[in-house]
Amino acid sequence: MAEENKEESYDVIVIGSGLSGLFSALLLARAGKKVCVLEKNQQYGGNLQTFKRNHILFDTGVHYIGSLSEGQVLYEYFKEVGIMQDLSLERLDLNGYDRICFGDTPDVMYPHAQGYENFVKQLLAYFPDEQKALEQYIYTIRTICDKFPLYRYNATEVHYDVATLSIKLSDFLDNLTTNERLKAVLLGASFLYAGVTPQTPLYVHALSVNSYIQSAYRLTKGGSQITDLLIRELQRYGAHLYCQTEVVAFSYGSEQQITAVHTKQGQTFRATHIISAIDIKQLLQIAGKQAFKPSFYKRVQGLQPTASAFSLHLVLKPNIFPYLPYNIYWFKDNDSVYSTAQYATNDFPLSYMLSMNPPRDGGAYTDNITILTYMAPDELHRWQESFSTCTQGEGRGEQYELFKRQRALDLLDVVAQKFPTIKQSIAYYYTSTPLTYRDYIGSAMGAIYGYKKNADHIMESVFMPQTHIKNLYLVGQSVAMHGLVGVTISGVLTYQILMRSSGFL
Numbered sequence: 001m002a003e004e005n006k007e008e009s010y011d012v013i014v015i016g017s018g019l020s021g022l023f024s025a026l027l028l029a030r031a032g033k034k035v036c037v038l039e040k041n042q043q044y045g046g047n048l049q050t051f052k053r054n055h056i057l058f059d060t061g062v063h064y065i066g067s068l069s070e071g072q073v074l075y076e077y078f079k080e081v082g083i084m085q086d087l088s089l090e091r092l093d094l095n096g097y098d099r100i101c102f103g104d105t106p107d108v109m110y111p112h113a114q115g116y117e118n119f120v121k122q123l124l125a126y127f128p129d130e131q132k133a134l135e136q137y138i139y140t141i142r143t144i145c146d147k148f149p150l151y152r153y154n155a156t157e158v159h160y161d162v163a164t165l166s167i168k169l170s171d172f173l174d175n176l177t178t179n180e181r182l183k184a185v186l187l188g189a190s191f192l193y194a195g196v197t198p199q200t201p202l203y204v205h206a207l208s209v210n211s212y213i214q215s216a217y218r219l220t221k222g223g224s225q226i227t228d229l230l231i232r233e234l235q236r237y238g239a240h241l242y243c244q245t246e247v248v249a250f251s252y253g254s255e256q257q258i259t260a261v262h263t264k265q266g267q268t269f270r271a272t273h274i275i276s277a278i279d280i281k282q283l284l285q286i287a288g289k290q291a292f293k294p295s296f297y298k299r300v301q302g303l304q305p306t307a308s309a310f311s312l313h314l315v316l317k318p319n320i321f322p323y324l325p326y327n328i329y330w331f332k333d334n335d336s337v338y339s340t341a342q343y344a345t346n347d348f349p350l351s352y353m354l355s356m357n358p359p360r361d362g363g364a365y366t367d368n369i370t371i372l373t374y375m376a377p378d379e380l381h382r383w384q385e386s387f388s389t390c391t392q393g394e395g396r397g398e399q400y401e402l403f404k405r406q407r408a409l410d411l412l413d414v415v416a417q418k419f420p421t422i423k424q425s426i427a428y429y430y431t432s433t434p435l436t437y438r439d440y441i442g443s444a445m446g447a448i449y450g451y452k453k454n455a456d457h458i459m460e461s462v463f464m465p466q467t468h469i470k471n472l473y474l475v476g477q478s479v480a481m482h483g484l485v486g487v488t489i490s491g492v493l494t495y496q497i498l499m500r501s502s503g504f505l
Helices: 019-030 073-080 116-124 131-146 169-176 180-186 202-214 224-236 280-287 294-301 377-383 398-418 434-441 455-460 483-501
Strands: 009-015 035-038 050-053 056-059 089-091 098-102 105-112 216-219 240-242 247-252 258-263 268-276 309-316 327-331 351-355 368-374 426-432 472-474
Touching: 009 019, 019 035, 019 224, 019 268, 019 483, 035 268, 056 368, 073 483, 098 180, 105 116, 105 202, 116 131, 131 169, 131 202, 169 180, 169 202, 202 483, 224 240, 247 280, 268 483, 280 294, 280 472, 309 398, 309 434, 327 398, 351 398, 368 398, 377 398, 377 434, 398 426, 472 483
Parallel strands: 009 035, 009 268, 035 240, 098 327, 268 472
Antiparallel strands: 050 056, 089 216, 098 105, 247 258, 258 268, 309 368, 309 426, 327 351, 351 368
């Protein structure tokens, strides 16, 4: 429940309660700052949100998590803010936390293993002539990550290396090997960064997959436990949190600094500094075009959203479908790895990711499955003007429900090629479309990871936390790297820069 607004003044207001917003807020609160978090939705957490259907817990966006073993980057950051010891985790299969599958070789599952040497070892069984390529792949991934100090839990001041950021993933793989199946396998978890395009930078791939190669876990109580623990710590340090509180406007004082934020609910909050953890295009609508340089405004408007997703959440009958301690990434063939988000309407889907939360009874069978695939927002143009959440808006009508039902059946037909018993295992199913993600998460067109990074014009899609408004800072996946590790580090960076530039240090 939202607390009553008492017209208090804060050191920092954070707009948006995704992981990056909550983490930066907690760092500031721990530093003794008076902090307030404003969230427009009923539930805090952004992509960490969970929901229950038929008493079964499902995650909105976090299906597994990396770098959580002792000494690794996310472990250290979570330990620093006091939540690591209370996370409920289950480690995925060491010899294949992800299994990459192809429709043209239905009996083969190529493993992505935990541990750098083990990653090479497990794939060598399938690619015995590619040891040099695999070792070079791991060396390059580690080298790229070393160029980002905060990914190594190093407090060194951050500077962007444009040359590193501009290396194309496709160029790297073409120089690595001529084996097209190996390239496809190495790209098999590209759903972690919304697919591969000719402009995808190598660093996006490296930072996405590296954390899982280090260690890969499932959150046995869902991603929302991270939210709950961060909120617990924020409240312990005296921070105020308000849900169902949507920021719609700013007031400006001298030197064009923000003096107050105003909400759709008629409230006013005042602060010395503002952190935006919401979509950057939405922020510009709130702040007003005149507050920014024309070149910056044009640059933001030119950002292209990443791909959108369709989700199928299955509640299963008991004791039928075995629990899999790994994720499945399936593709129709090698070529579909590169074009999976650009499917023909009658050729849906070209790929999917299948995951599950650990069964509540700890047994050998699962009671849930989540299947994700790409969905083009154009398929939903008939309903794009609608808005619907559990607390606002109305349903989108019977035609929308029929569309979702047909796409669910299309997806299950493809999944059944790999898992023939899946249809008979289903008790109930529920679906989400790009419109669902748009309305609940606030991402443009339901984009699952903010905006595309373009190696040809890399600095157009890379932002630092400071803005042209002196006391306004940016954080989160729409301006930084996505994923749990990425947005956590974004929160750390924004905290460090705000503390330095504001005179708090």
